[in-house]
Amino acid sequence: MNQTPAYTTHHPRWYRTRVSTYWWSRKWAYFRFIVRELTSIAVAYFVVLTLMQIHALRQGAEAYAEFQEWLRRPFLITLNAISLFFVLYHAITWFNLAPKAIAARFRGKRIPDVLITASNYGAWLAVSAGLVWLLSGG
Amino acid sequence: MAETITLEVARYRPEQEMEPTFQQFEVPFRKDWVVLDALNYVKDKLDTSLSYRWSCRMGVCGSCGMMVNDEPKLTCATFLSDYMPGPVRVEPLRNFPVVRDLVIAMTDFMAKLQRVKPWLIREQEKPLSEGEYLQTPEQLDVYKQFSMCINCLICYAACPVYGLDPHFLGPAAIALAQRYNRDSRDQGSQERLDILSQHDGIWGCTFVGECTKVCPKHVDPAGAIQQYKLEATKEWFKSFLLPWGAK
Numbered sequence A: 001m002n003q004t005p006a007y008t009t010h011h012p013r014w015y016r017t018r019v020s021t022y023w024w025s026r027k028w029a030y031f032r033f034i035v036r037e038l039t040s041i042a043v044a045y046f047v048v049l050t051l052m053q054i055h056a057l058r059q060g061a062e063a064y065a066e067f068q069e070w071l072r073r074p075f076l077i078t079l080n081a082i083s084l085f086f087v088l089y090h091a092i093t094w095f096n097l098a099p100k101a102i103a104a105r106f107r108g109k110r111i112p113d114v115l116i117t118a119s120n121y122g123a124w125l126a127v128s129a130g131l132v133w134l135l136s137g138g
Numbered sequence B: 001m002a003e004t005i006t007l008e009v010a011r012y013r014p015e016q017e018m019e020p021t022f023q024q025f026e027v028p029f030r031k032d033w034v035v036l037d038a039l040n041y042v043k044d045k046l047d048t049s050l051s052y053r054w055s056c057r058m059g060v061c062g063s064c065g066m067m068v069n070d071e072p073k074l075t076c077a078t079f080l081s082d083y084m085p086g087p088v089r090v091e092p093l094r095n096f097p098v099v100r101d102l103v104i105a106m107t108d109f110m111a112k113l114q115r116v117k118p119w120l121i122r123e124q125e126k127p128l129s130e131g132e133y134l135q136t137p138e139q140l141d142v143y144k145q146f147s148m149c150i151n152c153l154i155c156y157a158a159c160p161v162y163g164l165d166p167h168f169l170g171p172a173a174i175a176l177a178q179r180y181n182r183d184s185r186d187q188g189s190q191e192r193l194d195i196l197s198q199h200d201g202i203w204g205c206t207f208v209g210e211c212t213k214v215c216p217k218h219v220d221p222a223g224a225i226q227q228y229k230l231e232a233t234k235e236w237f238k239s240f241l242l243p244w245g246a247k
Helices: A028-059 A062-070 A073-103 A113-135 B035-046 B107-115 B138-149 B154-156 B160-164 B169-182 B189-196 B210-216 B223-240
Strands: B002-013 B021-028 B065-068 B071-073 B089-090 B098-100
Touching: A028 A062, A028 A073, A028 B138, A028 B210, A073 A113, A113 B138, B002 B035, B002 B154, B021 B223, B035 B089, B065 B154, B071 B154, B071 B210, B107 B169, B138 B169, B154 B210, B169 B189, B169 B223, B189 B223, B210 B223
Parallel strands: B002 B089
Antiparallel strands: B002 B021, B065 B071, B065 B089
């Protein structure tokens, strides 16, 4: 045994590990989490795109037609399709997580998770149906 | 010859080595043995110098949490048979400093636990003569799940946020704060809100959700934190929109 031990009761030499930069690659659940976080970029992208659309609309009919023409480029169609996929992934995982955050109780009993998820999907469908109705001319 | 299983145990003897190494032990395999039984066998028969914590061996004391094949587990409730033919790799809980072999330093958690005031706070205690504070089964049911926490720190080992930012209050401490916030006899939620609603508190959580998955007592700390985020947001809106109504 070492004659000059570094370890004593009053000065323990603790071993500390550093978390690797690639910690999320070690486990499937961590990887899924990071993917979900990254899908937020697609959500932000659609927000910017919508703002640009509103801006074009304000500029008048000609500018809007130009904007629509720009949207028809194959590159943008591909980008938007990929982004839509990520936004759907984000939305669906969000709805599935919602019951965790809501501990609503009814008559002393906690409302089952399925009902909370279902009500979220229901609200989504209702808003989408409302939008379709509005866009198809009321 | 009786069946055996190989145990790869992390050893860290600060007086001998700069960083942990692995030592292999061949232990008998028995259907009813858990990882803790195998460690006890090593300690009794093979190497008495192995250090690890354990006490009740029945999932109540919360001492024997370790990484088993890279997953945080209560070793008293983790059967060797689930890892056959082996080997089984046993390491100290991740995200904590290692004191020796499988023993981690839990000082940080203890300080954090104290910070969230995990006890009943009353604005004014009623005199003993008035009897105990009564509670209905429904009122108990509101917080019971969170009260099951045994402070085993398995949720901290599963939480990447805690690993990356040691200032984060962490899953168990927040779940235990919620246990008291939800208690009908408690009046201290405002005091706890000031501590929990800081950046290092609930807002540090990014909802990875692993704490809930690994919890051996089904406490659901991730749920506790998200629910508290909603409550804290409501409180903030209330104080923002109704400044006269602020407590």
